[in-house]
Amino acid sequence: MIYFDYASTTPVRAEVLEAYEKILHTYYANADSLHQEGRKVHTLLEQSRANIAQLFHVRPSEILYASCASEANNYALKGFALANQNRGKHIITSCAEHSSIQSSARQLEEVFGFEVTYLPLHADGRVHLEDVKQALRKDTILVSIMLVNNETGCINPIEEIATYVHAHSRAVVHSDMVQGLGKMTLPLAAVDMATFSAHKIFGLKGSGILYHREHLRLLALISAGQQEGGLRGGTSNAPTEIVFAKTLRLALEEQEAHIAHVRELNAYARAQLQTVRDIEINSPAEALPFILNFSCLSIGSEIMLNALDARGICVSAQSTCNSRGKAISHVLLAMGKDQLRATHAVRLSFSHLSTRQEIDFFIRALKEIIDEYATR
Numbered sequence: 001m002i003y004f005d006y007a008s009t010t011p012v013r014a015e016v017l018e019a020y021e022k023i024l025h026t027y028y029a030n031a032d033s034l035h036q037e038g039r040k041v042h043t044l045l046e047q048s049r050a051n052i053a054q055l056f057h058v059r060p061s062e063i064l065y066a067s068c069a070s071e072a073n074n075y076a077l078k079g080f081a082l083a084n085q086n087r088g089k090h091i092i093t094s095c096a097e098h099s100s101i102q103s104s105a106r107q108l109e110e111v112f113g114f115e116v117t118y119l120p121l122h123a124d125g126r127v128h129l130e131d132v133k134q135a136l137r138k139d140t141i142l143v144s145i146m147l148v149n150n151e152t153g154c155i156n157p158i159e160e161i162a163t164y165v166h167a168h169s170r171a172v173v174h175s176d177m178v179q180g181l182g183k184m185t186l187p188l189a190a191v192d193m194a195t196f197s198a199h200k201i202f203g204l205k206g207s208g209i210l211y212h213r214e215h216l217r218l219l220a221l222i223s224a225g226q227q228e229g230g231l232r233g234g235t236s237n238a239p240t241e242i243v244f245a246k247t248l249r250l251a252l253e254e255q256e257a258h259i260a261h262v263r264e265l266n267a268y269a270r271a272q273l274q275t276v277r278d279i280e281i282n283s284p285a286e287a288l289p290f291i292l293n294f295s296c297l298s299i300g301s302e303i304m305l306n307a308l309d310a311r312g313i314c315v316s317a318q319s320t321c322n323s324r325g326k327a328i329s330h331v332l333l334a335m336g337k338d339q340l341r342a343t344h345a346v347r348l349s350f351s352h353l354s355t356r357q358e359i360d361f362f363i364r365a366l367k368e369i370i371d372e373y374a375t376r
Contacts, residue, residue: 002313002358006200007150007179007291007349013202016247020204023239031236032227041238051245055252056188056211064210064228065241069178069197070100072210075221076174076193077104079231080142080212081114083219087170088139094119094127094156096331097146098176105144119145121334124284125154132161133168140171147186148179151331151347152283153291155180159187172216182251183259183290192216198240203247207240258352263289265350265359272363278370280341282332292348293332295341296366299373301327304346307369313362316347 012020023044029037031045046060053060066072081091093105095118108114117135119127127145136143143165145156162173174193177186182201188194188211198207212218220231227236266289273279273294282293296304301317308315317327332342348362 002361004348004350004354004358004362005314005316006351006354007347008316009199009205010202010351012204013247013250015250016203016243019246020239020243023242027238027242031238032225044242045236045238048242048245052209052248055245055248058188058211059214061229062211062214064212064231065236065244066208066210066232067206067237068208069176069195069200070098070208072195072197072208073098073100073176074104075210075218075231076195076212077101077142077144078108079218079221080172080174080193080216081108082112083217084141084172085112085114088137088141089114090137090140091116092119092132092135092140092143092145092171093117094121094145095334096121096149096151097144098150098178101144101146101176121154121331123336125149125152125287125331125335127156127161129157129160129164132164136165136169136171138169140169142172142174144174144176146176146179148177148184148288148291149331150179150291151329151345152293152335153179153287153289154284155184155286155288159190162187162190162192179288179291181248182255183262183288198244198247201247201251204240204243206237207244207247209244254352259289261352262350262354265289265354265356266292268356269348269350269359272359276363276366276370279366282335282337282341282345290350292350293329294346294348295332295337295344296346296370297340297344298370300344301329301346303373304344304369307372308346308362308365311365311369313365316349317345 027041029041031041049063050060052063105116109116119131158175165171165173172192175191176195178197181196192213194211196209199205222232224234278298280295329342329345
């Protein structure tokens with residue numbers, strides 16, 4: 001099996017799994033119990049929060065544990081908007097955000113009466129500052145733009161956008177940084193909220209983080225108890241949350257080496273794809289190298305994915321959260337690509353585990369599939 005779907009999820013590191021199993025067996029008490037065993041778990045939970053905060057150079061009180069990045073995105077949009085609607089009911093986001101942002105924005109519009117401006121993408125796959133400037137209003141309370149596009153790897157100028165928004169409005173800036181964590185230097189200091197996920201960096205599924213500046217007011221979306229400062233009630237998933245710190249530390253320690261490896265691999269893959277007929281590369285050269293999007297103009301996305309899958313090669317066509325919908329990339333359409341390229345797109349996503357030998361096998365399989373369908 002060849003796995004080129006790391007933007008979707010990653011295998012769990014051996015060190016993380018070992019730590020998780022130890023905690024499951026030893027520290028199983030409820031972190032909110034007042035007895036000795038409960039206090040031990042609570043101490044580990046808060047030590048993990050402090051370690052995460054230190055790695056991000058923020059305060060422990062600014063780290064909110066969540067079940068996943070989608071939940072964290074819901075807190076960032078709905079939790080903030082509903083708690084601050086007295087200040088204004090206008091939100092700015094882009095037309096190419098993760099489905100959890102898009103769905104939250106639509107719900108705020110349709111159910112709670114907010115007005116949302118959806119910024120376009122340009123040919124470079126990015127949101128441009130000029131569009132933010134034009135959309136910003138006196139009643140804008142939140143701007144949410146993802147750092148790295150999960151289909152193309154295009155990197156948005158978050159620091160530039162946040163600097164302008166903070167200088168010219170009272171709005172708060174949130175960024176979904178899931179695809180950037182462990183793969184680039186994060187502009188975390190520039191934003192007010194940011195979203196992260198453990199399973200994208202060789203950690204556990206069911207583990208997400210929302211960073212939020214201490215002074216921000218958020219509405220509790222899960223009302224139950226005292227957990228997470230009263231913002232997210234329910235018994236803490238302590239083992240998962242405790243190992244997030246270890247997962248993050250390992251990812252950041254090895255980040256530079258991983259980036260260097262994947263950058264070389266991406267360049268090699270691009271060169272090899274250019275030798276294949278009917279192929280158009282959609283990810284710009286300056287995109288994050290961990291994601292490489294291309295279109296095979298002679299074979300649709302679903303057919304190509306199934307043909308590759310039959311040969312033991314795992315890839316995607318778009319964001320996995322949208323994978324069971326119609327096989328058309330709205331991101332590529334937003335970039336100005338035509339319908340053919342948008343319905344024939346394939347997303348390769350790499351990691352430090354990916355190899356040139358795997359690229360070579362993939363290219364041979366791709367050529368065979370194209371030749372096979374050409375003769376039908």
